[in-house]
Amino acid sequence: MSHFLSPAEDLLIVEAVQLAEKGTSGEIRVHFAKKIKKDVLTDAKNTFEELKMHQTKVRNGVLIYMVLQEKQFSIIGDIGIDQKTGDSFWQSCRNAMQIEFSKGEIALGIIKGIEAVKEVLKKDFPYQNEDVNELSDEISKDE
Numbered sequence: 810m811s812h813f814l815s816p817a818e819d820l821l822i823v824e825a826v827q828l829a830e831k832g833t834s835g836e837i838r839v840h841f842a843k844k845i846k847k848d849v850l851t852d853a854k855n856t857f858e859e860l861k862m863h864q865t866k867v868r869n870g871v872l873i874y875m876v877l878q879e880k881q882f883s884i885i886g887d888i889g890i891d892q893k894t895g896d897s898f899w900q901s902c903r904n905a906m907q908i909e910f911s912k913g914e915i916a917l918g919i920i921k922g923i924e925a926v927k928e929v930l931k932k933d934f935p936y937q938n939e940d941v942n943e944l945s946d947e948i949s950k951d952e
Contacts, residue, residue, distance in 0.1 A: 813841060813877045818916035819948055825923045826946045834940045835869040835890070835930035837923055838862060841950040842876045849876060853883035863887055865943045869934045871926050873906075873919060882906065884922055893933045902926060 814822070826837045838860055846852050853874035857863060862870035868889035875882045884902050886894070902925045909918030 813875075814916050821916055822919050822923070822948060823946055825920045829923050829927035829930070830942065830946065832927065832936055833869075833930035833934050834867060834937055835871065835926070835934045836862065836865050836942075836944040837871045837873070837926055837930075837946075838944055839873045839919060839923075839948045840875065841948065842874065843878065843951045845876050845879050845881060849874065849879075849881040849883045850885070852876070853885050857885060857887075860944070860949060862944060865889075867934065869930065870944065871930070873922050875915075875919070877915065880910075882910075884926070886926075890929070890933070894929055898929060 822839055826839065829837055840856050840860065842852060842856070853872060856874055857870070857872045860872070862872055865887065868887040871884065871886045871890060873882070873884050882903075884899055884906070886899070902922050905925050906918040906922040909915075909921055
């Protein structure tokens, strides 16, 4: 459990990740951090590597990095995705999420981000018969 959300909300997020990954070879992870160590983007990049998200076959992992206690988050993708999208894509994902967060709908905001990422991944990294789930779909968190 993320400890910021209910078990039911955690389950909805995991199910959204699993549904998103059914149509793509891409990998999506959600991570909850307790606090910002350096800055939210640097911390997200460090967590991306710690979770070995840069080791997917076609470098198409996406991390939604949440620091709820400090009301900050970041959404980042690996080099394979960055080569196909621009900064405007990531900003549109952030905006969709932020709208829900501003209403206090944290789980829904995360799910909106997952759904936005899914559309790009389906287009640029379609599911292939030989695809395997390379990364856990579970929410990770700082210990």
